[in-house]
Amino acid sequence: MSETYKVGDLVWAKMKGFSPWPGRVSNPSKDLKKPSHSKKSPIYCIFFFGTNNYGWIEESNMKSYREHKETCMKLNKSAAFKDAIEAIEEFIAKGQVFEDGLDPDSLFDRLKEESIVVEKKTPKITKPRKETPKAKRMDTSVERRPAKKPRRESSASNSNRMGSPSPTLNHSSPSPPRKSTSTLLDRPANIARPVTPPLDVETLSQTLKEKNILPSNLKFGFLGLGIMGSGIVKNLINSGHSVIVWNRTQEKCQDFVKAGAEQGLTPSDVVLAADITFSCVADPQAAKDMVFGNCGVLTEISPEKGYVEMTGIDAETSQDIAEAINTKGGRYLEAQVQGSKTHAQEGTLVILAAGDRSLFDECQSCFEAMGKNSFYLGEVGNASKMNLVLQLMAGVTLAGLAESMALADRAGLQQKDVLEVLELTSLACPAILDKGRAIIEGGFPTQLPLQHMQKDLRLSLGMSDQLEQPLPLAAAANEVYKHAKRLGYGEHDASAVYIRARF
Template sequence: MFTPETASVAFIGTGVMGSSMAGHLLAAGYPVTVFTRTKEKAEKLLEHGADWVETPGDAARTSNVIFTMVGYPHDVEEVYFGEQGLFEQAKEGTYFIDMTTSTPTLAIRLYEEAKRRGMYSIDAPVSGGDIGAREARLAIMAGGDEEAFQEVLPLFEKMGTNIVYQGKAGSGQHTKMCNQIAIASNMIGVAEAIVYAENAGLDPENVLKSISTGAAGSWSLSNLAPRIINGNFEPGFYIKHFIKDMKIALEEAAKMGMEAPGLALAKSLYEQLAERGEENSGTQAIYKYWQNQP
């Protein structure tokens, strides 16, 4: 198992969640090198002792454990493949952990390429949003070889509290799709409940006191409904990334011959919001769908 003495960590992508996650590794004593497209996003990490590099390849040459958390599957491909990509620049024996929510197919491709090169690859998407990342309470769902998972488990434990090995390569991404499917319909319900309460002349905050601890209780109801009530639509998770996730889940469901009508409805509503310019808002902005309704 990796310790601060044996791990040289690189973190590629320090956005809303990645910055906090890398920060927990730094606080635990791990040496951390960071790369993000906009260096300013990494300033706090640099102030706390992280090293900056100009390219992902530069990070790969000096690290034996590399985390990636970027936006889209095509970003993952760009970071890993190519002459200046992670695979080409990393040393044999390097451990790659992709925490981007991406496709199971790409996760398997990363695993197979890493294995061919004498390296290790784990797909480990997360759930818990900006709050979970900040408080190191993320749910981490992992796919790949279990022996590799055990090696990096101490690092996962600095970022999350619910860490589950799900199975072979791609299993982490499939599990994240289950997570996103459950959230998609739930977010519609959360927003509709608040709109209903307002239309009925109720105090939404008071309504939450009754329903958030009952059978309707959920993470979204407890954490995102208060943001809606307070008019806070800042992203803990971007709508544009949620649409990407739902698209992946629908494509994977179609491959399995499965219909997902709740997911399809949620995707269509979020796409309407994105068309209105809300793509960079948080997922709780689904509430705004009803603001333009008759």
């Protein structure tokens, strides 16, 4: 026997392909046209909490909010869903549900009032309003507005919290909650990257304490204090190495200076003061700019000075830098790193090195502080190639995980159950499990930026072009990352590729 709902009832409304979302049965506005409906199940206009959107939902896809609250609240872990729950609970707490099902302060009434205000202020709106019984009820509601002022402010705060540009942009589209312009997933430009806790530079990690490193007597420079560079420099300082640092944003150097490092005004100043200089910047172009640019590394590189490139680059870029350094009598080593921000901070990276063997040997105490193992792979370019091969594996695997989790959600399975089962299988590994948890939590705090993963896939594809080696899976994964990056998730963790896989 089908349930019968009336205006004002609080429900869980499910659109095809989406988890149930908290809503309220409402009267549609004249702009919200009822879709053609051939099925026997009744259809209702639903106001979706947290997004201030409306949509038409069949009765078979609706459940009573209170009766199914405990079950449905477990089906979605996104921030947008949590805001929607908060909004409906606030609505209930303030006693804004009426026994007769009518809500005299409905969003449509507020829109009516706002449109009247706009009409008074904007000469362009000249179309007269028809006096209908519905319009009269709205005018009556406007007269009662002072008594409802706190309610209107609360609703506005809900809209602002979701990043909605304006209720007037939302009410005319019957789109689902997570397909609206105000949601977490489809308006990434309004979603700030999770705040990264400040790095505690002076505190030694337990891993570093256990290593008992004998620091080198040489002086080391370090260019770039980003996500990876900060953790690496922290361990160099705390292991007793003498370090001089530089970063494009000079404020980032302050905590390291307090911890005992020196600060150089330009990359060339760092190279001049140091015996060996490390560089860890964003991409191949940034690496070239660091070497060949104004006040760059080449300005002060000289015989016997060493330069170690830790930026994720392609073999050709590495060879170009090596040639320039060697031409001026310097020594060059590429030292690619495998790991994330956490590994960099804990000193558990894996270092892949190639180039000058004597420079590799002189950097051993530094590599001990940075990671758990280091490998010498021969001539310049081999380390970059090895790194791209490993990054290709990681990128394709993560894209596959994202699609699997999206499929599970679409099929009505709980993602936490998927991860719990996965943990007991032979596929379980720290990387997959960590990224799976990040997908479920939905915040995507940055461990490895998505834009860096996409960059490595692009470089892998470039290497495959030169070798005429087909990489169809990597090519497809690269497109998924590119789309997620275009949506605004480039600086979020690579697990944010789930956004594109899901939608």
